[in-house]
Amino acid sequence: MKKPDKKAWFQGGAAVCANPPDPPVGAPWRLVLLGAPGVGKGAQATLLCERLGACHLSTGEMLRAASCEGSRVRSPALRTALANMRKGALVPDDIMLELVSLRRHCLRCSGGFVLDGFPRTVAQAEALDVLLGREGLALDAVFDYELPVEEVVARLAGRRICPGCGAVYHVTGRPPQRAGICDACGKRLVQREDDRPEAIHERMRLYGENTRPLLDWYGRKGLLVTVPANGTPDEVYARTWISGRTMRAAAATNGG
Ligand code: AP5
Numbered sequence: 001m002k003k004p005d006k007k008a009w010f011q012g013g014a015a016v017c018a019n020p021p022d023p024p025v026g027a028p029w030r031l032v033l034l035g036a037p038g039v040g041k042g043a044q045a046t047l048l049c050e051r052l053g054a055c056h057l058s059t060g061e062m063l064r065a066a067s068c069e070g071s072r073v074r075s076p077a078l079r080t081a082l083a084n085m086r087k088g089a090l091v092p093d094d095i096m097l098e099l100v101s102l103r104r105h106c107l108r109c110s111g112g113f114v115l116d117g118f119p120r121t122v123a124q125a126e127a128l129d130v131l132l133g134r135e136g137l138a139l140d141a142v143f144d145y146e147l148p149v150e151e152v153v154a155r156l157a158g159r160r161i162c163p164g165c166g167a168v169y170h171v172t173g174r175p176p177q178r179a180g181i182c183d184a185c186g187k188r189l190v191q192r193e194d195d196r197p198e199a200i201h202e203r204m205r206l207y208g209e210n211t212r213p214l215l216d217w218y219g220r221k222g223l224l225v226t227v228p229a230n231g232t233p234d235e236v237y238a239r240t241w242i243s244g245r246t247m248r249a250a251a252a253t254n255g256g
Contacts, residue, residue, distance in 0.1 A: 004111075009057055010065040012102035021111030024053040028112025030137060031244070032119070032128075032223075034214060035145030037203040038156035038195075039229050040236060042168060044145065045116040047237040054112040059096065060085075061116075061166060062103075064192075068163065088199030090206050093123045100124075104131050121210045125217055141247045142218040143240055145229035149204070156200050160189040223247075 008017045029052045033041040042058060049056045066074070067082045074082070077098065081091040090096075100118060107113060119125040132138060147155075158171040160180075164187035169176050176183050194203060218224040225243040229236050 023110040032142040039145040058116040059118040088202035147229040
């Protein structure tokens, strides 16, 4: 399956993807992934998108792509967003909503979407409802990945990313073939600034305070599916897929 370049998501505004996903055989999937920082949402989003043909819309990845661009193209709002991200704080809702709103056409992507990292607060979930409502779209499911905190911290502490192509590795769980070097593009791997211990602590705290309330929010809407995130990425994916298929079949039976 071809890999979308996600230019529209990374640049926003009038930018158009050179390589959009092919429309899927059945109805496109529109999903939200929730879970603590480092639980494996990005890994699952990658697998879901490869297999469902959807587009991976990660707000963290969008911000990291912006941080690699020259500082002259950064607006004051974007500079605030990147400063917050580096220290593990949330980007303020008004800035985040403006960035997502500039990319709202990605919600209409022909292949569907997997939102990873958005929404992260109840205000963002309300705004997403409005954006989707305007487009006449609805979510199929919201997956919440759960893992004991020690395992989450181990996943974060061992994560290394490629600053060139964004590939994600783990020093023990998913090491590159040559230590410290990206298999895909040969660049030297780095640790994300917000994967330092003090930033991890802050991200976990903010997750509990701001994002956990979304579990009730989506639970009340009948969209929430809790997925144990232990095991290999493929094992977690298999659980996700079975739950998603069951949820969609139930919605179809109930005329949803
Ligand atoms: P973002 O990039 O969204 O970070 P996050 O939610 O904290 O999630 P992570 O990317 O850290 O982890 P993940 O769950 O995707 O795990 P991964 O798959 O990489 O956001 C970064 C920052 O941007 C935020 O802190 C905030 O400042 C800002 N931001 C973004 N969106 C925002 C919003 N909406 N509002 C406000 N601020 C916003 O996996 C982690 C590691 O584990 C990897 O090494 C991976 O290889 C490994 N791994 C994955 N799955 C498994 C498995 N099953 N078994 C073993 N290892 C695994």
